[in-house]
Amino acid sequence: MLNNESISLIKIRDVLLVAMPPDPDDTTVNVLQEKVLCAMEQYQIKGLVLDISAVETMDSFFARVVAETAQMVVLMGGETVIAGMQPSVAITATQLGLTMGGAMTALNADLALEMISSTFQRGQ
């Protein structure tokens, strides 16, 4: 395999932190969706933080899967924060016409965790 960069999932309290590799192929992106949704159910996760700070290329396929995954997480009762998009990726994504659906975004994973915990405090 050319692309052996794998996704790492880390559970921190009731948040799932997922870090994407710099140049994920289609298979990796699809695996992400499956792994995330299974972990949501298995560990009773309330929020997903998708750290894309290492990602150098986000094309329409990758963006679609991310937006879909965020939507699926919402359907399962959780919420998603996409964290750490690089400036060059943000410029390119916008010119390409990509949107992240209704997912929340944060400057980095640290702020994303804060966003999720404050949402839960409000909700309780």
Next chain:
Amino acid sequence: MIDDNFGEIAINNESDIIVVRKTVRVEATKLDFGLTDLTRIVTAASELARNVFLYAGSGVMKWRVLKANTMVGIELTFEDNGPGIADLEQVMREGYSTSHGLGLGLPGSKRLMDEMEINSHPGEGTTIIIKKWRRRY
């Protein structure tokens, strides 16, 4: 005008999209494109390579270095012998997709690059040429 730097990558399966991306990134980096342009070029290449794989099943991406008086550039050509595009105007419209995609691939890639040229005939295949230029230092 044409440098001796050129090459080609066969697109036969999904993982070749990554090979295209990596190759384009390496070649555009050699030409000293800035990070934002580099990301634009690689992203456009990814869109068009995926189109080749998705619609034609296989094809090829050719790249070459362009040199003009005050500019250097990279040219990427995506060729396939797939079904071709019947209505070019339609595919350049935002949101049009035949594969349940976002329909951003072609119009989006055009915006990311400086030049785009599409030649396609139904039943004969499609050739798309994109170029990005940078002023010489």
